[in-house]
Amino acid sequence: MLEVSDLRVAYGAVSALDGVSLSVGPGVTTAVLGANGAGKTSLLRAMTGMVRAKSGRVVWKGTELTRLASEEIVRQGVAHVPEGRGVIQDLTVEDNLRLGGLWRSDREDRRKALEEMYEFFPALRERRRRSAYTLSGGERQMLAVGRALMARPELLLLDEPSLGLAPIIVAQIMELVARLSADTGLTVLLVEQNARAALSISERAVVLSLGKVVVEGAAADIAADEELRHHYLGF
Numbered sequence: 001m002l003e004v005s006d007l008r009v010a011y012g013a014v015s016a017l018d019g020v021s022l023s024v025g026p027g028v029t030t031a032v033l034g035a036n037g038a039g040k041t042s043l044l045r046a047m048t049g050m051v052r053a054k055s056g057r058v059v060w061k062g063t064e065l066t067r068l069a070s071e072e073i074v075r076q077g078v079a080h081v082p083e084g085r086g087v088i089q090d091l092t093v094e095d096n097l098r099l100g101g102l103w104r105s106d107r108e109d110r111r112k113a114l115e116e117m118y119e120f121f122p123a124l125r126e127r128r129r130r131s132a133y134t135l136s137g138g139e140r141q142m143l144a145v146g147r148a149l150m151a152r153p154e155l156l157l158l159d160e161p162s163l164g165l166a167p168i169i170v171a172q173i174m175e176l177v178a179r180l181s182a183d184t185g186l187t188v189l190l191v192e193q194n195a196r197a198a199l200s201i202s203e204r205a206v207v208l209s210l211g212k213v214v215v216e217g218a219a220a221d222i223a224a225d226e227e228l229r230h231h232y233l234g235f
């Protein structure tokens, strides 16, 4: 369903992805792991048109994405929650959510999507009139995910949703991702430095190091591989 082949990304002379290939089945949650600088963010950016790949292909449901504009990629059902929680601090919770559904022309459809988000995230309904900056870190991450879901994606790309959050909140975010996947059949690429947390809710995993895939396999196998864990995953 998602097929990345031989993807290369560079920033000037700095190579970030050096021929990355991976495939993801429909409805599967895949953890994308690796140390700081491994190329995880660059992989997501290249998939959503935020950086141009130097070469390689990203094929999603038969459509090649790497030459499309970002808004065209959203229309293909791909949503990206960037590193650092993509919410607009000065807007209310509800306006942030509405922004995510803006490109939908059907008002009724947008209203329904908003209602669904509040059902899924009751805490956001309670805070809907508040500015995003008044939210806690965990709530802000929920809002960022909710905003992405307003576009009703089929493929969700999450970049380090647990970054900077307390362990108990990390567990809540992971549970949320697992519930999303179970309830909606969403396909998820979960980029995380917190490998242990990500592996606990993923079916598959890919480990990157210096822009290359070290291993791709079942999450349980990777979690059980002590040497791999010590070398690349830090637990």
Ligand SMILES: Nc1ncnc2c1ncn2[C@@H]1O[C@H](COP(=O)(O)OP(=O)(O)O)[C@@H](O)[C@H]1O
Binding pocket: 011, 014, 015, 016, 034, 035, 036, 037, 038, 039, 040, 041, 042, 043
């Ligand atoms: N905007 C940028 N300009 C120059 N180099 C960058 C930029 N973004 C990332 N890099 C470099 O690309 C490599 C991969 O980075 P990144 O994709 O952010 O990795 P990760 O998300 O795994 O930490 C690193 O060497 C990083 O320093």
Ligand SMILES: [Mg+2]
Binding pocket: 040, 041, 042, 083, 160
């Ligand atoms: Mg990153």
